[in-house]
Amino acid sequence: MTDDLVDLVIQQWQQERPDLNPAPMAVMGRLVRSCALFDRELSTVFSEFGLNGGEFDVIATLRRSGKPYTLTPNQLLQTLMLTSGSMTNRIDKLEEKQLVMRSPDPHDRRGVLVSLTPKGLEIIDKALVKHLAKGDQLLAALSLAEREQLALLLKKLLQSQGM
Known part of the structure; x- marks a missing residue:
């Protein structure tokens, strides 16, 4: 396998700071570069449907919750690990696009339910x-x-950090 940019960076640090071990950069640098690649490539997919990644996450969460594809904003917050302000903003934008709708929660007079619309269901499925x-x-x-091994290693890494 040929060297990549991360290998070059590590070699440069080894030369400039031989007192340090830059080995963690091999994983960290490649993870950061992979995330940037995945974000860029997935953004092109989402944009085909008039969505950004955050909006996709919301409607995908509603879809995978099963019929009736409805959750409370708090349930969405817990699943997506967002602030309430960010969640409200996403729901507002999705509502403007007619992909979700809000309705009163019959079990909580002050509560609201967020549901996929038929248009939202069609878009998330595609x-x-x-x-x-x-x-x-x-x-x-x-x-x-290799995919399964990588998935398990990343899971182990994230769980070790409480994620």
């Missing part, structure tokens, strides 16, 4: 197919076993 296809394309260099 966007999800393209999202997964793009994921397969991005991960094509890895075998199924």
Whole structure:
């Protein structure tokens, strides 16, 4: 396998600061570069449907919650780990696009429910197919076993940080 930019950075640090071990950069640098690549590539998928990544996350969360594709804003907050202001903003934008609708919560007079509209359901179902296809394309260099191993290693890393 040929050297990449991260290898070059590590070599430069080894030369300039031989007193430090830049080994963590091998993983951190590649994760950061991978995240940037995935964000860029997935943004193109989302934009085909008039969405950004955050909006996709909201309607995907509603879709995977099962029929009737309805959650409270608090349930969405817990799932997506956002601030209430960010969640309100996302819901407002999705409501303007007629992809979600708010309705009174029959179990809580002060509460609100957020539901996918038929248009939102149609869009998320189409966007999800393209999202997964793009994921397969991005991960094509890895075998199924390598993908599974990478997923487990990343899970272990994130869980060690309480995520």
